[in-house]
Each structure stands twice: as structure tokens, then as C-alpha cells.
Amino acid sequence: MALSRRFLILAEGSFGPLSSKTANACIRYVPDEVAAVLDSRTAGRKAQDVLGFGGNIPVVDSFAAGMIHLPNALLIGIAPAGGQFPDAWRSIVCDALRAGLDVWSGLHTMLGDDPEFAALAAVSGATIRDLRRMPSGLEVASGRVRDVEATVVLTVGTDCNIGKMTAQLQVQSSVRQLGHRVNFAATGQTGILVEGRGIAVDAVIADFIAGAAESLTIEAAAEADIVLVEGQGSIIHPAYSGVTLGLMHGALPHAMVLCAQPSRTSIHRNPWVSIPSLSEMIRLYEAAMEPLRPSPVIAIALNTFDLDDREARLAVERVRSETGLPTTDPVRYEPLVIAEAIAAFHVERVSERNVLSPPAMIG
């Protein structure tokens, strides 16, 4: 990871808890690398005031005002549906490239392929990092991920944009504190931004979704006992379910953690799709995995950001009671119960494997 990054985050007109996903993840997970946020609508406030986290990171109203905070990179801070570049931002990106700032983008539009941007970067020596660029040399999935010894855990969701990556990152620290070597396999532009590596599986050619997931999982497993694979979309999402299932069948998780937002009753931007009960969602996910590798849902991560504390606690209790599974909001509360469920699953799996195939030599 480039520790020397100092981002000016471009979120013009969009900085907020739900509308600037990439910006928010960057602020939450690598706040030390954020110089300022550019959004004229919320300018003058601090990230903490806008998002509820982020401390004193300032929000500024112009590129020039942002430069006062000495950024060395511009991060495109939104992830709109379809991932197109908002043309109103062109002049800001041009200003950044002229000033020699690297540009990081998780959009589907490859900014590095834009002739104007490419020319400006060539002149100033800036680098354009398109996080969603499909790597070359991808293969279709073959099931070779079955040889991985690490325990693979995938987050899955009732919907997209529900906190799967956030839950995973919170849980990762907690699993590590329990004494396990754990790796995070980033599958989306934001996870890649935070982790410094990964493949945006929603941006590869469709035939290679599972192959990309397989390759990522194998790579992350090389130095870990437990691999947490970043989930994407939802198996019931009308636009992104293909990415979700391809990721499931490519990563072949041994277990899954289901993420849900208690207040959400229908799919984001698709009110015509009602979200079924969590028991039904668990049944759907487990049934979809069963023919390839039985993979139980072993914990529930709730996103209760829009509930007051009493409502949040009630929601956690209700879900724990409905599903019989360890449940918490791993951002609002301690992620430990989820980490413990993962660690316990891992320990049991390892001991079962050792019984089934004892090591050839002992001592």
C-alpha cells in the first residue's frame, strides 16, 4: 500500500452517508491518507459532521482550496450506478492532473483512456490509477481454489451498498486479535483502494467473474489461515446478482456472513424487489452454494446506522432470535461475536480436516 498517499477526495454535490461510498470508505479506513474532501454543498464542515466519522478532515469548496491541504492525489469519491464519469467533474480532474496529482478512480469509465486526461498526465508525470481496470491474463474458474487450506469466509448481503466491505474490515481486525493470520481479498474498487490490491470483479468480462474471484482467493490464502473475501451485490439484486453468484462460485467460501440493514425493505433503487426475511435469504445463499460446496451462513452483520440506539439493540436481538446466529452491528458495536463465530468455525474445520487426513509425519 502506498503509505505516502494524501488524497483530495472529489465528491462534489454528493458528500454524505449514502451518496459517496468510495469517499466514505477511504475516510473510514485510511483517514490518515485523506487531506480534504471537495464538495461545495457541505464545504466548511468537517467529515465527522457530515458522516458521523472522519474527525477533522476538512470539506472544501474548490480545487484551489483543496490544494492548501497539500494532497498528492485526487480520488474520485463516488460510485454511481453504471460507473460513468460525471462530465461536470472534467475540469477538476484536468486541474489535478495539471498540478501533478495522481488520479485514483473506481469508475467503469477508464480515466486513463481519456485522451485529454492521458495527455495531461503525460505532461505532468501524474499517474492515473483505474481501480476497476480488468487485469490481463485472467482465466475462467476451474475449481483449483479447492486446494486452498485456509478457511474462506465470504460476506453476502440482502442488497448492494449495505456495508459488506465495512463489516468485513471491522471483523478482520477482530479475528486478528483472536490470534489468527487473516487476509482480506478485495473484490471492489473501494476494497482495492483500502487494501492496495485486488480485482474489481464487477468490472471483468462476464465469463471471468468466477476466475477472478478464484485467483484473488488463492492469492490471499497464501499467507493466511483465514481469508475474508469481500462480497458484492446480492443474489436477489436485479442488476448485480450475476456478479454475486460468480463471486460465490469462484471463491468457494467454506462459510458466509450475511449483511443486512434492518430498515431496508426493498432493493436499493429497485423498490419493486422486496427483500425477503433473513431466514429466506440464508436459505437462498446456502442453496446456491450447496451443489459446489456446502457453505453455511454462520453470523449476521447488521447495518443499523439509521436507527437510534434502542432500535438498533432491538434489531440485533430480533435477528439473533429469528436466525439463531451470532448477530451484531460490527461498526456500531464490538465486532467480536462475528469474529468469534468465524474463528470457531475455522478451528472446527481444521480439526475435522486433521482427523480426516492426518499429517504424514508428526514431530
Next chain:
Amino acid sequence: MALSRRFLILAEGSFGPLSSKTANACIRYVPDEVAAVLDSRTAGRKAQDVLGFGGNIPVVDSFAAGMIHLPNALLIGIAPAGGQFPDAWRSIVCDALRAGLDVWSGLHTMLGDDPEFAALAAVSGATIRDLRRMPSGLEVASGRVRDVEATVVLTVGTDCNIGKMTAQLQVQSSVRQLGHRVNFAATGQTGILVEGRGIAVDAVIADFIAGAAESLTIEAAAEADIVLVEGQGSIIHPAYSGVTLGLMHGALPHAMVLCAQPSRTSIHRNPWVSIPSLSEMIRLYEAAMEPLRPSPVIAIALNTFDLDDREARLAVERVRSETGLPTTDPVRYEPLVIAEAIAAFHVERVSERNVLSPPAMIG
């Protein structure tokens, strides 16, 4: 469908039952659109003699000899491993473009991006049709396909490469004979070649699988009462399940036809994935559709090509008995029972819809 196409099929050195897949599909499904095959090795024979089907379509030994049969398009008739363009064919493609013939290709190499080909096409006014090119302007799926009035039927399979497209094309003629306006929505390169339009959904960026399927279905529904959508992969395929589910949720079929090969017990090239019973496959497909649009499997299309006649009839009987659904091998036998199941489903759906929302004006 572009009824005016007359293909000269380029299969130089490769025309044969196993070595010219694209040529053979074209000859099998749209023989009236094939003027001649160019292959100096088998020149002088008829397609029937080389393939065992294709009637009197002549094989010629040169581009000039092919032109005598008045083609208006050149089809690249092979799908070699890697999908690259054989450079020995360059002069023939140039000749064709100079003569104003359109060029159709299902290769991975985009012929339209070749500067020499593009320049010749620009001069002569010929069109280069790269069947695998991802169309520009694709959008993520939004559910607008729900406004379609036509009955949408998707083929799904226990595996890939099991005869979904072939079954669909056989059934299409049969549904038409029953008096319905029916359209085929092609989702793979061969289907696109046969139909003259479509999108290879396995070749789009992963986030757009469902959007491509939605767009295809809406287009096909504009002039039809029944749309048959070409299925891809399988919901249990370890490499391609993402394409399958994205296609399902993008096309939002009202009903599905399940394709299976009785002799196949595990996934093609993935023997570690056993194919569940057909009842279980039906349950999986229906469960995956349920949250978006309940969509029953209404018929079974078997591919019995590798069974003798007695085994084939027993297989059909056994599956009919196991599933309780109309079952046949629509290539080996009459596809009528599947067509009738689709037509009956359509008629019932229309009558239910008319009861629910009667027309504002009658007469």
C-alpha cells in the same frame, strides 16, 4: 432477422464436422442464407457430403469462385482456440471488403479494429460485424423489462454446452406454427449469427450482464407475443453461473424451459461438480427467480444425441414421470409438446392479465 444475407463462409483448410463450428451452425440453422463455403481442401463437394447436412451448398476453392454464387457477406467460419484471426486469411477478408461484402466474425479479435480492414470497409461501404463486441451505451438493469407485454421464456440448463440454443430454435418454429408471433433473443455469438442480432452476454462487463439481457428482451418483445431468450451456462456452473443468474434476473422470464442431457452426471470439464436431480435443479432455478418474479419451469428439453432410440425414449419417460412436466428431445423428436406448454402458459397469462387489467376501450 436480415433475410437478405447471403454468406460466403470462409473455412479455408478447416471445413469439417468438428473443425468449423461457426460455419456448421450457420449451415444448420440458416442454410438459405449460405451462398457457398470457401475451402480449397474440400472444394468441389457439397456441404451435405462434408458435414452430413447442408444439402447442395457448394464448396469452392477461391474467393473469385465464391463470388459466382452472389454472396453479399463473408462469414469467418471457424472459432479457433484463443479466438485469434488466422493471418493467412487477411487477403481474402480484404478482397471481400473491397468487393463491398459485409464481414461477420465471432472471433475474440475485433476485425473492425483492424486499421486495414476498417479503411477498406470505409471505402466500399461494407459493414464489419464483430459478434462478440460489447455494445456501447449498455445500462445496468433497472427492471424496465417488467413493462414488456410479451410472455418471456428463458431456457436454462443443468450445464453449459448442453443444447439450450438448439432446443430453443427447434421450439421457436413449433410455437410459430401454433399461430403465435415469436421472437428469439440471442445471447451468444452463434445465436447472434443465426438471428442476425443480439448481444453476447458472456462478453460484456460483469455489471452489465443483466442490463444487456434486459435490453435484448425488450427489443425482441417489441414485435412478438412470445420471446424465447437463449440461455447461457448453468446456475451450478463453477465458471459461468454469474452469467446465468445475471441473464435470468435481466430477462425476468415468466417461465423457464430446463435443458438437460440424461447421460451427463457432472459439469463439463468440472467432474468435481455433480449435477443434482432435475427436481433439485428446478427447485434451484425457481428459488433464484422467486424474489424478482415467480417463474416456473414448464417443460424439459432433453439432449439424447448419445443414446440409442430405446434409451432415449426411456429417458424421456423417466424425466416426464419424475418432474410431471412435458418432456421431449426437441431435436430428435417433435418439439411440439414443449411448444404447446409455452403456448398454453402464454394464453393463460394473457387471459389472467386481461381479467386483472381490462382494456380501457373495447371495439
